[in-house]
Amino acid sequence: GAVVSQHPSWVICKSGTSVKIECRSLDFQATTMFWYRQFPKQSLMLMATSNEGSKATYEQGVEKDKFLINHASLTLSTLTVTSAHPEDSSFYICSARPSGRHEQFFGPGTRLTVL
Amino acid sequence: QKEVEQNSGPLSVPEGAIASLNCTYSDRGSQSFFWYRQYSGKSPELIMSIYSNGDKEDGRFTAQLNKASQYVSLLIRDSQPSDSATYLCAVANFNKFYFGSGTKLNVKP
Numbered sequence: 001g002a003v004v005s006q007h008p009s010w011v012i013c014k015s016g017t018s019v020k021i022e023c024r025s026l027d028f029q030a031t032t033m034f035w036y037r038q039f040p041k042q043s044l045m046l047m048a049t050s051n052e053g054s055k056a057t058y059e060q061g062v063e064k065d066k067f068l069i070n071h072a073s074l075t076l077s078t079l080t081v082t083s084a085h086p087e088d089s090s091f092y093i094c095s096a097r098p099s100g101r102h103e104q105f106f107g108p109g110t111r112l113t114v115l
Numbered sequence: 116q117k118e119v120e121q122n123s124g125p126l127s128v129p130e131g132a133i134a135s136l137n138c139t140y141s142d143r144g145s146q147s148f149f150w151y152r153q154y155s156g157k158s159p160e161l162i163m164s165i166y167s168n169g170d171k172e173d174g175r176f177t178a179q180l181n182k183a184s185q186y187v188s189l190l191i192r193d194s195q196p197s198d199s200a201t202y203l204c205a206v207a208n209f210n211k212f213y214f215g216s217g218t219k220l221n222v223k224p
Binding site for chain 1: 146147149151156157158159160161164203205207210212214216217
């Protein structure tokens with residue numbers, strides 16, 4: 001149980017394009033989902049917290065207009081990186097917290113490379 | 116002061132030994148405590164959760180919590196090379212969830 005999927009697992013795009021990453025909780029409902037970014041050999045960095053049906057809460061320094069988050073249902077959240085640039089290249093990982101529980105379960109991550 | 120502190124390591128132990136990973140946290144109101152394992156290039160995987168003072172055992176893993184000292188630890192018995200990874204301590208209080216920066220564990224064959 002508590003499986004989270006992410007799609008795509010990797011993506012390469014040109015600078016200036018937008019990329020959408022999907023995060024799904026497959027066997028549970030998640031009122032809260034989280035988006036993280038991790039650069040090589042660095043710690044997880046929380047980008048934003050999204051609650052189903054409401055606007056995401058972004059961490060300080062994360063541009064909400066650049067990283068668009070939509071949590072449209074209890075099993076799906078999407079992150080869109082708009083006008084991607086090479087410095088946005090990173091490992092993006094989502095996690096989901098089952099309703100009524102404290103743990104977060106992570107998706108497998110999406111490796112984004114912007115050329 | 117960071118919410119969750121961990122020694123970055125690397126912690127090196129020989130195969131078969133006990134690996135001891137430690138974590139301290141600053142928020143006395145924290146209610147839930149977790150250990151995640153992250154292999155290089157992969158996402159974190161939940162391996163233990165603990166909510167009350169004392170020990171909790173699951174196979175080769177034992178989590179220990181001391182709320183008075185604001186201290187959480189993870190013991191890995193009979194360490195295997197496959198246990199080599201970064202171990203993340205996480206602490207939760209209501210809707211706030213904080214990760215430590217992780218301790219890198221190397222288990223030498």
